[in-house]
Amino acid sequence: MTESDLPTPDDEAADAAVGAPDDADDARRELARERDDYKDKWLRAHAELDNVRKRARREIAEAQTFAVADVLRDLLDVLDNFERAAGAAAANGDAEAVRSGVALIHGRLREILGARGLVPIPTAKGDPFDPGIHEAVMQMEGDGVESGAVLEVAQAGYRLGDLVLRPCRVVVAR
Structure with a gap:
C-alpha cells in the first residue's frame, strides 16, 4: 500500500x-x-x-x-x-x-x-331568627318577644348532618 x-x-x-x-x-x-x-x-x-x-x-x-x-x-x-x-x-x-x-x-x-341521620332543628318561641336554619313566613307583633325573634314555629325544620334539608318555617316578631 x-x-x-x-x-x-x-x-x-x-x-x-x-x-x-x-x-x-x-x-x-x-x-x-x-x-x-x-x-x-x-x-x-x-x-x-x-x-x-x-x-x-x-x-x-x-x-x-x-x-x-x-x-x-x-x-x-x-x-x-x-x-x-x-x-x-x-x-x-x-x-x-x-x-x-x-x-x-x-x-x-x-x-x-x-x-x-335526620334530626329536627330545635326552634322555640323567643329564639333569635337565623336565616341559615329559619324561613320567615310572616311577621307579627310579638307579645313580650324581642323584635326579630321567633314568635311561632309554623313548620318544623330538619337537618341531615350539617345539611339543612328543610328550614324551620317561622313567624317572626316585629
Missing part, C-alpha cells in the same frame, strides 16, 4: 458527508416513531380516563339508587301501617284506636328517619 492509497482527511470528510443524509433519515424515522409512541400512549391514557369517569358516574348512580331503595323499603312498612289504620277506622269507627295507631306510625316513621 502506498501513501496515495491511504485515506486522507479530505476523503474521510467526504465519506462522512455522504453518510450524513442516511444518519439524518434514521434520526428522523426514530423521532417519528417516538412521536407516534407518545401519541398512542396519550390516546390510550385519554381513553382510560374517559372510562374511569364513566365508571365513576355509573357507580355513583347505583349507590344513589341503593340508598333511596333502602329508605323506601323501610317506608313501605309505614305505608302498610297507614293502610291498616285506615281499614280499622272504616271497619269499627273507633276514633281512639285510630289516634293510637297513627301515633304509633308517626313514632315508627321518626325512628326510621332518625336512624338515617
Whole structure:
C-alpha cells in the first residue's frame, strides 16, 4: 500500500458527508416513531380516563339508587301501617284506636328517619331568627318577644348532618 492509497482527511470528510443524509433519515424515522409512541400512549391514557369517569358516574348512580331503595323499603312498612289504620277506622269507627295507631306510625316513621341521620332543628318561641336554619313566613307583633325573634314555629325544620334539608318555617316578631 502506498501513501496515495491511504485515506486522507479530505476523503474521510467526504465519506462522512455522504453518510450524513442516511444518519439524518434514521434520526428522523426514530423521532417519528417516538412521536407516534407518545401519541398512542396519550390516546390510550385519554381513553382510560374517559372510562374511569364513566365508571365513576355509573357507580355513583347505583349507590344513589341503593340508598333511596333502602329508605323506601323501610317506608313501605309505614305505608302498610297507614293502610291498616285506615281499614280499622272504616271497619269499627273507633276514633281512639285510630289516634293510637297513627301515633304509633308517626313514632315508627321518626325512628326510621332518625336512624338515617335526620334530626329536627330545635326552634322555640323567643329564639333569635337565623336565616341559615329559619324561613320567615310572616311577621307579627310579638307579645313580650324581642323584635326579630321567633314568635311561632309554623313548620318544623330538619337537618341531615350539617345539611339543612328543610328550614324551620317561622313567624317572626316585629
